Amino acid sequence: MSSPLADRLRPKTLEDVVGQKHLLGPEGALSRIIDGGIIPNMIFYGPSGVGKTTVARIIAERAGKKLHKLNGTNASLADIKGVVEDLGTISGYKGVVLYLDEIQYLNKKQQQSLLEYIEDGRITLIASTTENPYFYIYGAVLSRCTVFEFKAVEPAEVEKAVLRGFSAMEEELGVSLTVDPEVPPFVARACGGDVRKALNSVELLALSADRTPEGGRQVTMDRARELSQRSAMRYDRDGDEHYDILSAYQKSMRGSDPDAAIHYLARLLEAGDLISACRRLMVCACEDVGLAYPQIIPIVKAACDIAMQVGLPEAQIPLGDAVILVATSPKSNTGCRAIEEAMADLKAGRSGPIPRQLQNKHFDGEDQAVKGQFYLYPHDFPNRWVEQQYLPDALKNRVYYHPADNKNESAAAAYWKKIKGR
Helix, strand or coil, X not given: CCCCHHHHCCCCCHHHCCCCHHHHCCCCHHHHHHHHCCCCCEEEECCCCCCHHHHHHHHHHHCCCEEEEEECCCXXXXXXXXXXXXXXXXXXXXXXXXXXXXXXXXXXXXXXXXXXHHHCCCEEEEEEECCCHHHXXXXXXXXXXXXEECCCCCHHHHHHHHHHHHHHHHXXXXXXXXXXXXXXXXXHHHCCCCHHHHHHHHHHHHXXXXXXXXXXXXXXXXXXXXXXXXXXXCCCCCXXXXXXXXXXXXXXXXXXXXXXXXXXXXHHHHCCCHHHHHXXXXXXXXXXXXXXXXXXXXXXXXXXXXXXXXXXXXXXXXXXXXXXXXXXXXXXXXXXXXXXXXXXXXXXXXXXXXXXXXXXXXXXXXXXXXXXXXXXXXXXXXXXXXXXXXXXXXXXXXXXXXXXXXXXXXHHHHHHXXXXXX
């Protein structure tokens, strides 16, 4: 029992792997490839604890070639050269399978050293990664591999592994385990789709179970709740899950779904990421509500200031109010689009000198044919408006702002249309 329960119960066949039916089921692409007998270069991408390493090992062992295992967290260029050198030996004359776990930790030079060999088939690469391979894996390596995405395992599938785990612990401990019926489904839900985490919980629950008068052990629901606190959420401030949650958070507010927005806020706050929750909330108030309800901007800013001042857990109160307010407010991105178009013109070189009437007052040079600024002060005219050119000549008739049809912008548009006589 020196190794974790998840390792001791690691499946030996693909049929024993829980979840990933979209890949390993009868119609799954990966199962069909494996049954075909020719193993291509593959990259398994997905969260931890969902079977990537297990499946890779099973496939590598079935390939009938010399198997090398490396981990990107500690593999060196010398380790990779050692795999290459094995190609010239008797054991490696048919080629080798390199199982490379956490490939994203290899630098570009280390990944490039494999190119020649995986391209001509002397090395069959089976790699796994928890990060998006299109961001973290060198493009030339990626183009020579097929990417398979592994997904978080559904609770019903995880529960099968949980029950198997309790049976294994009962046998290893040599005692009778009585498990409250609510425990297996609870552990299966609390692990967040991570089978390894679920089995770790099973092991802890079995080892810490209360002893019964009969000499057995009782696994209670109270103990399960105690050991499973905060485990249902995946969160890595530098990983894909971090940005996925932030994206879902803002898109839910933009999409006017207060329930989803509150859910993702809760996930951010449960992870202690107060700063990201506030930052995205303020951005959404300006970008997605904007001129449809401009008063929301100082309101949200005040809520975020309160949240930062009081800290967690109380910060959830003003942020909850603000998120629901943003989600249920009318939406307009006209201000956001206007500044984006203006920035695009500048980056494209579309600009020009500021019109003379808008410049700061100063003397004209001797080369100026018509001297004087000729600025028309709007407050000197009826309705405090007068027509004059404000944009540079190169952008004279450019229109960036197009009012939306919400109450605030429609009223402002109607007012200026009347004042300007259009």
